[in-house]
Amino acid sequence: MEFLKKNYLVLLFFFMIGIICYDYFVRQDFKKNYKRNGEYAIGEIYGIKEYGRATGYYNLYLFKIGNKEYKGRSDGDLSFSEAPQNIGKRFLVLYLKTNIHNNALYVSIPVNDSIKSNSELQKWISAHPEIKSKLDSIPGSGFFFENYF
Numbered sequence: 001m002e003f004l005k006k007n008y009l010v011l012l013f014f015f016m017i018g019i020i021c022y023d024y025f026v027r028q029d030f031k032k033n034y035k036r037n038g039e040y041a042i043g044e045i046y047g048i049k050e051y052g053r054a055t056g057y058y059n060l061y062l063f064k065i066g067n068k069e070y071k072g073r074s075d076g077d078l079s080f081s082e083a084p085q086n087i088g089k090r091f092l093v094l095y096l097k098t099n100i101h102n103n104a105l106y107v108s109i110p111v112n113d114s115i116k117s118n119s120e121l122q123k124w125i126s127a128h129p130e131i132k133s134k135l136d137s138i139p140g141s142g143f144f145f146e147n148y149f
Contacts, residue, residue, distance in 0.1 A: 030102050034094055034135070040121050041065055043072065043093035043105050048083050057083055061105050063093040065118070074105040092121070094135065108134055 004011070043063040050057040057076040062069055072093065076083050090111040095103035109131055115121050125131050 026102055029099075030096060030104065033096055033098070034104075037097045038094050038135075039065075039097050039118075040125060041093040041095060041103075041118050042090050042111050042115065042121055044088065044090050045086050045105075047087065048076070048080075049073070050080065056080075059083070059086065059105055059107065061091070061093070063095075063103070065095075065100060070100060070103070072101075072103050072105060074107075077107055092125075092131075106134065 041063040043061040045059050045061045047060040048057050049060055057080050058073045059076050061072050061074070063072065064070070078086070086107065090113070092106040092109040092111055093103055094106065095101075111121065112124070115124055
């Protein structure tokens, strides 16, 4: 116990470095594997959360796979004054089959209201090859633990 009292700052430092490294590797996993293991879903933005001193914001979104609903968060690309216009709109979500919590929302790819299911979305993406080039620009996401909890 004396060891922990004496060295808690060093342990805390290594713990924080471990979290940052793990987050980096989760993001790299997404960048490497989204073409092979990626699946599409329809995501709907339900809120905006700002961070910093008006330096940016996150899009908070929901997407459904089967009967289960998942929450996610990604960096906003628009100015903060334009961001609330996207609340309630539907966009493409790309997630890994092996880890559903490792996902990204593409605000640059809106999903038409006529598309009701993820299988229809898959057909729509296959019919529009110009969308595939937009998928290569992976938007920023929140830290890995924010999408899990």
